[in-house]
Amino acid sequence: MTALINEHPHLGVEPVLRELNIPSSTYYRWRQAEKEPCERRRRDAELTDRIRQVHDESGGIYGSPRVHAVLKREGVHVGRKRVERLMRQAGLAGISPGGARASPDVTRTPIWPLTWYNAASPRTGQTGCGSPT
Secondary structure, eight states, rough: HHHHHHGGGGGOOHHHHHHTOOOOHHHHHHHHHHHHHOOOHHHHHHHHHHHHHHHHHSSSSOHHHHHHHHHTTTOOOOEEEEEEEEHHHOOOOOOOOOOOOOOOSOOOOOOOHHHHHHOOOTTTTOSSSOOOO
């Protein structure tokens, strides 16, 4: 809405707001918020900087649980979900354990080529009856 008024200054603020059925106080509150963000947004910006710093110090490995733990150890009182939200907004993510996965097209060689159900007995040369004992 502020973009509309900025693009068409010749229309005037009050007539546009009246046509859109928006109180003028709402418009001026939006303008004030653009100039001076609220305390929560300022705190989010500070926390995002600190979260980015902790994440970089870990080599990009730490995810939100570990970042939250580091901040808690440092005495920063912040919720786990807030850390998750700020990391998501900043595009930060940890590295999950497990490494890379093989593609499903790869044929795997068996680790145990002779298992109990297809191995021949060294004494009789026959396969077992299906029991490993």
